[in-house]
Amino acid sequence: MNLQQLRYIHEVVRQGLNVSAAAEALFTSQPGVSKQIRQLEDELGVEIFARQGKRLVAVTEPGHEVLAIAARMLGDLDNLRQVGAEFNNESVGKLSIATTHTQACYVLPKVVHAFIERYPQVGLSLQQGNPPQVCELVRSGRADLVIATESVADYPELLSLPCYEWNHCIIAPLGHPILDSASLSLEEIARWPIVTYDSAFTGRNQINRAFQSHGLEARVVLTALDADVIKTYVRMELGIGIVARMAYDPSLDIGLGMLDAGHLFDSSVTHLGLRRNAWLRGYTYDFIELFAPHLTRRVIDHALKADGSEYAI
Numbered sequence: 682m683n684l685q686q687l688r689y690i691h692e693v694v695r696q697g698l699n700v701s702a703a704a705e706a707l708f709t710s711q712p713g714v715s716k717q718i719r720q721l722e723d724e725l726g727v728e729i730f731a732r733q734g735k736r737l738v739a740v741t742e743p744g745h746e747v748l749a750i751a752a753r754m755l756g757d758l759d760n761l762r763q764v765g766a767e768f769n770n771e772s773v774g775k776l777s778i779a780t781t782h783t784q785a786c787y788v789l790p791k792v793v794h795a796f797i798e799r800y801p802q803v804g805l806s807l808q809q810g811n812p813p814q815v816c817e818l819v820r821s822g823r824a825d826l827v828i829a830t831e832s833v834a835d836y837p838e839l840l841s842l843p844c845y846e847w848n849h850c851i852i853a854p855l856g857h858p859i860l861d862s863a864s865l866s867l868e869e870i871a872r873w874p875i876v877t878y879d880s881a882f883t884g885r886n887q888i889n890r891a892f893q894s895h896g897l898e899a900r901v902v903l904t905a906l907d908a909d910v911i912k913t914y915v916r917m918e919l920g921i922g923i924v925a926r927m928a929y930d931p932s933l934d935i936g937l938g939m940l941d942a943g944h945l946f947d948s949s950v951t952h953l954g955l956r957r958n959a960w961l962r963g964y965t966y967d968f969i970e971l972f973a974p975h976l977t978r979r980v981i982d983h984a985l986k987a988d989g990s991e992y993a994i
Contacts, residue, residue: 684758686721687751689714690729694748695821698730698737752838756958759822771963775804778968779815779824781882782907784951787927789828792971800964811881811906819954825965826955828972830884833954840984842953844973848943849884850929852915852922859921860938867895867945874902874920876911887947888923912937925949957985 688707693714696702700718704711715735722728729744730737740748780789785807797805808815808824812832818824820838827833833841851870853859862869871892878885885904892899902920905911908928915922916936929939953969953976955961966978 682721682724684754686717687755689717690721690748691751691755693718693730693737694740698739700737753958756822756956759960772800773802774962774964775806776962776965776968777806777808777818777824778826778828779808779810779818780828781812781815781830782809782909783925783928784828785809786907786909787925787930788951789972792968795971796964796968799967803964811879813881816954819956822956825959825961826953826969828951828953830882830949830951833952836954838956839954840957842955842973842976842981842984844951844953844976846948846950848926848941848948849888849923849946850926850942851940852912852924852929852934852937853940854916854918855936855938857921857938860940862940865940865942865945867891867897870921870923870942870945871897871899874900875923876903876905876914876920877901877923878911879904879906881906884925884949887949891946955981955985959985 689703692703692707693700696706700714701711704714707714718729722730725743725747727743727747728741729747731739731741778789789807793805793807796803808818810818812829815824815827815829816833816836816839819827820836827839828844833839851859851865859865859869859873877888880886888899900920903911903914905914908924911922911924912928912934914920923942926941926943929937931939953973961981966981969976969981970978
């Protein structure tokens with residue numbers, strides 16, 4: 682058994698059981714990957730993958746256990762490299778943040794600016810997607826931390842740290858009748874076509890539940906992955922928009938008015954997610970504290986050392 686074999690099975694799963702794609706990602710040959718996987722299975726005495734002919738079609742029950750151990754071992758290997766980097770130069774390196782468009786556009790700019798001023802030699806990258814996509818980036822090791830909503834807690838490999846609560850608002854073109862509402866209600870919102878978030882976003886569940894609990898049907902005519910796209914179609918008068926409150930800026934969103942809807946929809950919580958076995962560089966702790974001041978190094982280390990359950994403030 683060797684680390685290369687563990688890398689092979691890990692990458693095969695990451696590539697959707699496509700051995701050829703895994704070999705290409707690892708800069709090696711497909712027959713070589715297949716041979717090493719077979720040798721590992723022979724040594725362990727179990728099949729990691731179920732096969733149809735030469736094609737891998739599923740992960741077996743013992744395979745899931747093997748892959749979980751392999752992921753931990755490979756993570757620990759990365760941690761060893763991080764330890765060396767930490768002590769060789771604490772202010773040089775890379776940090777990859779996986780997050781949603783709303784966080785990247787409306788919450789993180791001040792944090793990123795402050796971080797780059799403090800660590801000019803750290804290469805910072807933002808990878809964007811919907812919550813499941815960005816959680817997967819961290820789970821698979823392609824990003825260092827994720828900032829998203831409650832969906833972070835759906836990934837047992839990730840430690841989920843709550844950061845702050847937020848709610849939704851209604852946006853509409855200036856002059857739209859809904860902006861004259863003295864007391865906004867779900868019944869009034871339901872009268873109009875709605876443009877809002879894709880169902881992959883946790884906040885969309887809060888919107889759906891609110892209407893359903895009042896026996897109302899929301900006329901959602903368009904969904905999108907980010908608030909800027911929603912605003913574009915609201916300006917075209919396709920419908921009124923329901924977006925995160927943080928995504929509305931009166932100085933930038935010219936031509937749009939806003940009504941707070943915090944009394945109509947349950948609040949959402951933005952979480953920060955880390956791999957449970959992660960070794961964090963010093964500057965990673967600083968980035969997290971810039972984003973969520975209550976998440977100090979002491980708090981994070983305590984949470985990482987805790988056994989299992991999601992940390993609660």
